[in-house]
Amino acid sequence: xxxxxxxxxxxxxxxxxxxxxxxxxxxxxxxxxxxxxxxxxxxxxxxxxxxxxxxxxxxxxxxxxxxxxxxxxxxxxxxxxxxxxxxxxxxxxxxxxxxxxxxxxxxxxxxxxxxxxxxxxxxxxxxxxxxxxxxxxxxxxxxxxxxxxxxxxxxxxxxxxxxxxxxxxxxxxxxxxxxxxxxxxxxxxxxxxxxxxxxxxxxxxxxxxxxxxxxxxxxxxxxxxxxxxxxxxxxxxxxxxxxxxxxxxxxxxxxxx
Amino acid sequence: xxxxxxxxxxxxxxxxxxxxxxxxxxxxxxxxxxxxxxxxxxxxxxxxxxxxxxxxxxxxxxxxxxxxxxxxxxxxxxxxxxxxxxxxxxxxxxxxxxxxxxxxxxxxxxxxxxxxxxxxxxxxxxxxxxxxxxxxxxxxxxxxxxxxxxxxxxxxxxxxxxxxxxxxxxxxxxxxxxxxxxxxxxxxxxxxxxxxxxxxxxxxxxxxxxxxxxxxxxxxxxxxxxxxxxxxxxxxxxxxxxxxxxxxxxxxxxxxxxxxxxxxxxxxxxxxxxxxxxxxxxxxxxxxxxxxxxxxxxxxxxxxxxxxxxxxxxxxxxxxxxxxxxxxxxxxxxx
Numbered sequence: 001x002x003x004x005x006x007x008x009x010x011x012x013x014x015x016x017x018x019x020x021x022x023x024x025x026x027x028x029x030x031x032x033x034x035x036x037x038x039x040x041x042x043x044x045x046x047x048x049x050x051x052x053x054x055x056x057x058x059x060x061x062x063x064x065x066x067x068x069x070x071x072x073x074x075x076x077x078x079x080x081x082x083x084x085x086x087x088x089x090x091x092x093x094x095x096x097x098x099x100x101x102x103x104x105x106x107x108x109x110x111x112x113x114x115x116x117x118x119x120x121x122x123x124x125x126x127x128x129x130x131x132x133x134x135x136x137x138x139x140x141x142x143x144x145x146x147x148x149x150x151x152x153x154x155x156x157x158x159x160x161x162x163x164x165x166x167x168x169x170x171x172x173x174x175x176x177x178x179x180x181x182x183x184x185x186x187x188x189x190x191x192x193x194x195x196x197x198x199x200x201x202x203x204x205x206x207x208x209x210x211x212x213x214x215x216x217x218x219x220x221x222x223x224x225x226x227x228x229x230x231x232x233x234x235x236x237x238x239x240x241x242x243x244x245x246x247x248x249x250x251x252x253x254x255x256x257x
Numbered sequence: 258x259x260x261x262x263x264x265x266x267x268x269x270x271x272x273x274x275x276x277x278x279x280x281x282x283x284x285x286x287x288x289x290x291x292x293x294x295x296x297x298x299x300x301x302x303x304x305x306x307x308x309x310x311x312x313x314x315x316x317x318x319x320x321x322x323x324x325x326x327x328x329x330x331x332x333x334x335x336x337x338x339x340x341x342x343x344x345x346x347x348x349x350x351x352x353x354x355x356x357x358x359x360x361x362x363x364x365x366x367x368x369x370x371x372x373x374x375x376x377x378x379x380x381x382x383x384x385x386x387x388x389x390x391x392x393x394x395x396x397x398x399x400x401x402x403x404x405x406x407x408x409x410x411x412x413x414x415x416x417x418x419x420x421x422x423x424x425x426x427x428x429x430x431x432x433x434x435x436x437x438x439x440x441x442x443x444x445x446x447x448x449x450x451x452x453x454x455x456x457x458x459x460x461x462x463x464x465x466x467x468x469x470x471x472x473x474x475x476x477x478x479x480x481x482x483x484x485x486x487x488x489x490x491x492x493x494x495x496x497x498x499x500x501x502x503x504x505x506x507x508x509x510x511x512x513x514x515x516x517x518x519x520x521x522x523x524x525x526x527x528x529x530x531x532x533x534x535x536x537x538x539x540x541x542x543x544x545x546x547x548x549x550x551x552x553x554x555x556x557x558x559x560x561x562x563x564x565x566x567x568x569x570x571x572x573x574x575x576x577x578x579x580x581x582x583x584x585x586x587x588x589x590x591x592x
Contacts, residue, residue, distance in 0.1 A: 050452055070455035086453035090445040099442045104458030110439060153458050 512563025
């Protein structure tokens with residue numbers, strides 16, 4: 001469904017994304033991990049049109065979307081959430097999501113947008129009350145709102161950017177389950193960028209590892225977690241803790257299988 | 258809601274009936290001026306309420322007035338055609354100036370500066386082409402003799418009052434329409450975070466252009482009406498930076514977040530100017546601008562929602578949580 005070829009993004013002399021190629025199949029959840037500054041968010045910005053790529057091609061459903069304006073890409077069916085939630089404080093929760101439902105689906109009808117908003121809010125577990133204010137939401141609530149906005153645009157592919165930072169463990173599990181439910185129940189393909197490896201490894205089908213803008217590994221979570229280069233560049237000083245998490249994930253997988 | 262509609266209907270009937278009950282020419286003259294300027298200030302607030310602070314609206318007002326008058330005097334084109342042409346001219350100019358600004362994300366102070374240059378340029382063009390426009394001495398549309406529908410010239414102030422009332426009402430209706438449409442949501446989102454708005458699917462440049470175009474077209478219409486009513490225009494009264502600032506001032510004093518805010522602003526500014534003129538005569542020329550300046554500073558600090566906006570807030574029993582964004586609407590003056 002998504003085929004990225006030779007994607008490059010340069011900021012002056014700095015190559016934030018250097019010749020990255022990958023594919024995402026219909027219905028899968030691809031995990032995207034890497035240390036800070038490895039180019040994960042830049043790739044999201046390129047995929048969603050927030051930044052134009054320096055070179056490379058992004059085929060979505062067989063059509064080139066590289067360099068299109070963000071609103072066009074969204075109308076083609078690529079939704080995104082931001083790493084740091086960016087709600088519109090001047091609008092109510094419901095209006096935030098309705099806005100995304102209206103403009104994200106090609107401005108068809110307000111009634112349809114409101115319907116989409118109600119569905120998305122229900123799915124993430126936020127109140128559908130029309131006047132509830134954004135100000136009352138905590139970190140978990142804001143992340144849910146971010147997700148609801150993206151879902152209201154009726155995406156085929158959802159780019160979920162580090163959706164779990166700042167949540168406690170049970171909230172993290174809930175959020176991870178949510179992504180899986182979005183895939184299972186709505187059939188939405190997901191690319192998920194996440195710092196917290198343990199949770200990610202449990203949910204994703206495949207994982208891709210970036211370092212300094214380059215892809216250094218790609219494959220099943222269990223294989224990638226054991227990759228020597230990944231352990232070296234990504235896990236760094238936290239290697240023990242993250243390895244333990246990966247091992248636990250692996251064990252759980254085996255039990256499941 | 259239906260109570261509000263009833264109140265509007267009663268008020269409108271009263272406004273229409275007013276000149277037939279009380280036809281003092283001076284009072285009617287003030288009312289016509291208030292209605293025309295209310296419409297102009299409402300036009301400004303359509304942009305201004307979303308943080309698009311324009312100091313270029315004097316330019317649109319001037320284009321509306323001068324293009325209409327020049328077409329009538331030099332080419333004999335009736336204002337019925339001239340006014341749409343002048344509006345189109347203002348619209349094209351608005352798009353030429355605004356498109357690069359929006360496309361390349363010129364926002365906040367920089368946007369204000371670009372618009373400031375726009376009103377300066379229009380003023381300079383009017384003064385520089387004095388062979389056609391009369392320069393700073395002003396310009397008078399050719400008289401069509403007595404009242405003439407073709408020339409849009411009427412001796413009867415009641416007719417002008419009714420025309421101004423209809424146009425003012427149209428302005429309020431447009432304000433309401435935008436307030437209830439998805440455009441308002443999109444513009445609120447854009448004024449907070451353009452990237453996040455784009456990520457929600459909003460075509461940021463197109464939405465901003467739309468609202469700018471509506472505002473510019475309406476402002477040009479206000480300029481043309483002012484010209485037809487006063488039968489005299491000069492760069493000082495319908496273009497330039499002073500007029501632009503006066504629009505900003507009146508809209509903010511009245512309140513840009515409520516439909517009737519700019520109207521309240523027009524009532525206050527015009528009555529203030531009249532009181533100063535009658536009370537102090539020629540000694541007070543220019544005083545109103547001084548008072549505007551001081552009031553503007555006080556309002557931005559203490560009553561950012563304007564008079565009407567604040568009154569409405571006070572009368573609502575449970576105070577709403579403060580909307581911290583109000584002050585951002587006037588980034589020019591704040592930072």
